[in-house]
Amino acid sequence: MLKMTHVSKIYRTDTVETHALREFSLTVDEGEFVSVTGPSGSGKTTFLNIAGLLEELSGGTYELDGRDISSLTDSERSKVRNEKIGFIFQSFNLIPELNIFDNVDVPLRYRGFKAPERQRRIERGLELVGLASRMKHYPAQLSGGQQQRVAIARALAGEPRFLLADEPTGNLDTEMAVSVLDLLDEINAGGTTIIMVTHELSLAKRARRNIFVRDGRVSDRPPEIRLAASAGQV
Amino acid sequence: MELGPIWRSLTRNKAGSVLIALQIAVTLAIMVNAIAIMQERAEQMGRPSGTDEANIFTLSSTAFVPDTNIQSLIEEDLKLIRSQPGVVEAIATNSFPLRQGGSARGFQLEPGAGKETLTGAVYYTDEHAIEAFGTHLVDGANFAPNQVVWGGQNGDEWPANIIITESFAKTLFPDTAESAIGKTVFVDDTRPVQIIGIIDRLQAPWRNWGEIENTVIVPLRQEGQQQWYLVRTEPGAQDRIMPEVEELLAQSNKNRIIQSVRTMQEVRDRSYLSDNAMIKMLGFIVTLLILITGLGIVGLASFNVSRRTRQIGIRRALGATRAQVINYFRIENLLISGLGIAVGAVLAIALNLFLVNAFSLTPMSWYVIPLAMLAMWVVGQIAVIGPARRASRISPAIATRSG
Ligand SMILES: Nc1ncnc2c1ncn2[C@@H]1O[C@H](COP(=O)(O)OP(=O)(O)OP(=O)(O)O)[C@@H](O)[C@H]1O
Ligand SMILES: [Mg+2]
Numbered sequence: 146m147l148k149m150t151h152v153s154k155i156y157r158t159d160t161v162e163t164h165a166l167r168e169f170s171l172t173v174d175e176g177e178f179v180s181v182t183g184p185s186g187s188g189k190t191t192f193l194n195i196a197g198l199l200e201e202l203s204g205g206t207y208e209l210d211g212r213d214i215s216s217l218t219d220s221e222r223s224k225v226r227n228e229k230i231g232f233i234f235q236s237f238n239l240i241p242e243l244n245i246f247d248n249v250d251v252p253l254r255y256r257g258f259k260a261p262e263r264q265r266r267i268e269r270g271l272e273l274v275g276l277a278s279r280m281k282h283y284p285a286q287l288s289g290g291q292q293q294r295v296a297i298a299r300a301l302a303g304e305p306r307f308l309l310a311d312e313p314t315g316n317l318d319t320e321m322a323v324s325v326l327d328l329l330d331e332i333n334a335g336g337t338t339i340i341m342v343t344h345e346l347s348l349a350k351r352a353r354r355n356i357f358v359r360d361g362r363v364s365d366r367p368p369e370i371r372l373a374a375s376a377g378q379v
Numbered sequence: 380m381e382l383g384p385i386w387r388s389l390t391r392n393k394a395g396s397v398l399i400a401l402q403i404a405v406t407l408a409i410m411v412n413a414i415a416i417m418q419e420r421a422e423q424m425g426r427p428s429g430t431d432e433a434n435i436f437t438l439s440s441t442a443f444v445p446d447t448n449i450q451s452l453i454e455e456d457l458k459l460i461r462s463q464p465g466v467v468e469a470i471a472t473n474s475f476p477l478r479q480g481g482s483a484r485g486f487q488l489e490p491g492a493g494k495e496t497l498t499g500a501v502y503y504t505d506e507h508a509i510e511a512f513g514t515h516l517v518d519g520a521n522f523a524p525n526q527v528v529w530g531g532q533n534g535d536e537w538p539a540n541i542i543i544t545e546s547f548a549k550t551l552f553p554d555t556a557e558s559a560i561g562k563t564v565f566v567d568d569t570r571p572v573q574i575i576g577i578i579d580r581l582q583a584p585w586r587n588w589g590e591i592e593n594t595v596i597v598p599l600r601q602e603g604q605q606q607w608y609l610v611r612t613e614p615g616a617q618d619r620i621m622p623e624v625e626e627l628l629a630q631s632n633k634n635r636i637i638q639s640v641r642t643m644q645e646v647r648d649r650s651y652l653s654d655n656a657m658i659k660m661l662g663f664i665v666t667l668l669i670l671i672t673g674l675g676i677v678g679l680a681s682f683n684v685s686r687r688t689r690q691i692g693i694r695r696a697l698g699a700t701r702a703q704v705i706n707y708f709r710i711e712n713l714l715i716s717g718l719g720i721a722v723g724a725v726l727a728i729a730l731n732l733f734l735v736n737a738f739s740l741t742p743m744s745w746y747v748i749p750l751a752m753l754a755m756w757v758v759g760q761i762a763v764i765g766p767a768r769r770a771s772r773i774s775p776a777i778a779t780r781s782g
Contacts, residue, residue, distance in 0.1 A: 190780070194780075197696070199775040199776045199778065199779065200776045219701060220701065220702070223695070223699060223700040223703075226697070226698045226775070227697065227698020227699075228698070232696055232778065232779075234779055235779075238693045238696075238778055240388075240690050240693065242387075242392060242690075243384055243387065243388055244387075247388075250384065254381055255694075255697065255700075255703060256698065303698075
């Protein structure tokens with residue numbers, strides 16, 4: 146469902162050119178749970194941003210569901226993000242001025258759903274993450290783990306086929322991180338394709354497939370994960 | 380479309396919005412009342428004087444040699460002016476509409492001291508007046524030449540007949556449908572004068588006088604050293620005749636000075652100078668206020684855009700199109716402006732009631748408030764478009780890049 150071929154991404158400032166991705170090629174099939182690891186600055190977030198249509202690529206081709214992304218207009222890209230992709234961010238990215246209900250509602254309104262449909266989806270999403278009783282709370286009144294679960298509910302409310310997560314557990318303690326991972330497992334079991342960037346090898350290991358990014362390329366050898374796995378660490 | 384959440388998020392960050400709404404309200408209230416004042420002034424300025432203004436000019440002649448024979452000077456002057464080709468008519472008069480100086484007299488329906496009198500502006504002139512002013516006789520007759528008398532400036536002499544405006548006739552005889560022609564009124568308590576003619580309209584000399592339409596033409600020539608001549612020309616002849624007449628009069632008798640040679644248009648402009656200035660000043664103030672309010676809205680929206688940079692990026696990541704981001708700010712402005720406009724409309728009405736009571740301003744026309752509300756709404760929508768556009772260009776990548 147996701148196919149990147151020789152994708153490159155160059156950030157240009159006045160003086161410097163940063164090749165964040167070079168000759169990046171990757172195929173992810175429907176239903177996969179892929180973890181992405183790699184050193185800081187290696188291009189993981191860049192890859193995720195391009196995969197999620199948040200940024201445009203500088204070279205190569207990217208097909209999502211067989212459709213060449215580079216031909217889309219800005220509002221078509223918005224529509225694809227809205228309908229097909231769910232995002233989970235390291236810093237939760239809830240909107241502080243809106244309560245939990247309204248936060249989950251945001252993508253649904255852009256989708257143009259009618260009020261009863263939205264309400265149904267919001268309630269179901271919040272039930273799934275165990276926060277149905279907190280609908281009227283504001284983000285600041287929730288713990289980090291709870292906020293991230295709201296963000297997951299928001300990402301899932303539109304029933305995306307594709308879930309992108311950038312360090313979803315980066316701001317959470319281990320216990321909460323594990324519970325979020327359990328949730329993602331469950332979601333993946335329901336058929337949603339997941340790509341998750343993480344620093345934590347123990348979490349990366351739980352994905353069905355691990356890819357390793359180094360210097361803006363998909364590396365053949367993600368040695369640490371194999372080592373870590375064989376060493377029997379969790 | 381997103382009314383609910385936009386409103387709820389506004390109420391969590393009220394301070395700036397409330398201030399701007401207040402500013403909009405005050406601007407609207409001031410704007411509405413400034414427009415009401417401007418309208419009132421413009422209406423006053425638009426009232427017809429009842430004269431053929433486009434073709435009339437006036438000048439004053441002051442004899443400075445003590446023993447000048449004023450009667451013959453006036454008669455010669457008028458004969459000279461009236462003989463000029465292109466001159467329709469000319470009179471000597473104590474004053475004329477829009478001059479801002481003149482005389483008024485009390486007229487009473489019953490003779491005797493202490494009876495109620497009604498005031499009318501008086502033009503002391505002759506049987507050529509109707510034609511010279513360019514007003515119209517609607518009832519009765521003009522003065523016959525032998526009904527015109529000479530008199531001094533102390534008002535001791537008084538002729539037997541007068542011609543009055545329709546408006547003054549209604550003021551004198553409000554309860555009767557029957558013509559005022561032939562009726563007798565009294566000046567100086569006991570002196571009877573008969574109304575022999577009614578003209579449709581001729582303004583008094585004072586633009587601010589409440590009874591500006593109540594005017595009387597008196598067939599009495601005052602023998603003052605200073606005389607006003609009022610000359611009506613054929614259409615288009617004024618520019619040629621005005622300097623000619625000035626020159627002729629100056630040459631014909633060197634014992635007097637000719638001055639204040641002005642077209643009726645100039646007289647009108649001078650008369651309404653302050654009203655005109657008032658209209659311009661109010662217009663300037665209103666423009667300035669709208670501009671400041673517009674800038675205030677731009678400022679608040681810009682502040683909101685910067686404050687919400689991250690949130691906008693998140694919304695974009697979650698699927699908002701650029702148009703939807705722009706709409707967000709437009710709707711937000713609609714809510715803030717709507718509040719300000721609603722409060723402003725109430726304020727405007729209150730202020731207007733106050734002005735009507737305290738300064739007897741004419742109550743404003745019904746359409747001023749809706750028009751001003753619409754204007755404020757348009758100002759808001761225009762002011763917000765720049766910041767909203769800027770917001771729509773925020774990259775959705777913000778959601779992953781900062782934080
Ligand atoms: N907007 C930008 N402008 C310029 N350079 C950028 C920009 N965004 C990222 N980069 C650069 O691109 C490279 C890849 O960055 P990226 O954020 O993808 O790394 P990462 O693998 O996600 O790192 P981390 O693990 O620290 O999050 C880095 O060298 C970074 O400095
Ligand atoms: Mg990153």
